[in-house]
Ligand SMILES: [Zn+2]
């Protein structure tokens with residue numbers, strides 16, 4: 001049995017991994033690189049034999065795990081695609097949105113191979129998606145030689161880690177994981193029994209969390225910061241990813257209002273794709289997924305502006321409002337970018353609050369590192385804008401801390417651990433820790449394309 005990374009590089013990008021047992025071929029995740037264009041952004045599917053794959057398991061609907069699924073399934077007509085029910089629904093919406101983005105990039109950036117797949121392809125694929133609940137074992141190949149079980153990964157709605165049992169061995173793949181409860185969704189519920197092989201994300205390996213952090217205090221600090229901006233008749237922009245962060249932030253705002261930390265009548269805005277995602281989040285309340293408040297429905301229980309109706313031009317910037325708009329990195333041509341350029345950044349009364357990761361090269365990353373008074377280029381096609389508003393950075397990461405990940409490795413004591421989904425410094429930290437604390441375990445940063453015997 002072998003493990004092979006199909007990623008382009010050892011990094012966070014187009015995640016995809018192969019387990020070949022000799023009797024069955026299983027692909028774990030089928031990502032698309034968020035920063036690379038065209039075919040450079042897809043995994044090394046040329047390393048898969050044509051029509052050899054029995055199953056593709058998608059751990060969650062972020063594009064770095066899902067975005068190239070239509071492409072791998074095109075070459076692998078007999079492969080079945082397995083999801084948790086919530087990940088399948090979100091996944092379809094994410095893939096359709098990805099087609100729209102590729103279509104506009106084809107025009108604007110002249111990337112002629114775009115779109116890599118069409119809306120029609122997704123409609124056809126969707127019928128083939130197979131949904132499996134958590135903690136319910138199922139077969140991945142027709143002969144039943146590989147058995148899989150999903151476990152809640154606590155990262156975003158529908159995210160799972162997966163146990164594979166094959167050839168007398170147990171393999172566990174975490175996907176993206178968060179062990180702590182978020183505001184809306186609960187932390188991971190992973191089995192802690194011994195495994196032979198662990199494939200684990202290492203996103204925050206180079207990024208220790210400050211010792212005095214508590215999520216409760218962080219939420220309180222965000223609430224108080226919003227309250228101050230509203231009080232001085234400014235507006236708050238919180239750049240968020242449409243799926244995950246939007247719903248977490250909305251749940252926080254709902255709680256701030258209930259506790260009268262911010263005025264109950266404060267208008268709250270969200271953008272188009274976020275609304276679509278929130279509809280799905282709400283559909284999976286009431287016992288369908290693990291969450292902190294089962295009966296809370298974001299769209300029913302909160303009065304949210306904007307909604308699904310299509311707007312012409314930018315969302316109006318009114319004083320005393322909260323705007324939770326995507327994208328989280330404030331990428332060019334997204335609502336949060338346009339909104340920041342049209343008056344938010346330049347007014348010292350306003351607040352720009354980051355709640356998640358931003359790539360340093362992204363427009364969001366640039367504002368994050370800018371000095372007040374600087375002019376910031378948010379979009380090269382538009383003039384630079386003066387950055388005068390209040391800026392704060394909060395930590396509501398959807399990824400486990402490195403200490404929690406390490407604790408998990410120590411509990412399951414794998415014979416081999418593959419360190420994936422992290423930059424070189426992140427994987428190096430884990431490799432060093434494992435070497436010291438679990439000398440019997442082999443820690444491997446898998447070289448893309450190389451076969452590792454399991
Ligand atoms: Zn993710």
Ligand SMILES: [Zn+2]
Nearest residue numbers: 062064065176
């Ligand atoms: Zn990821």
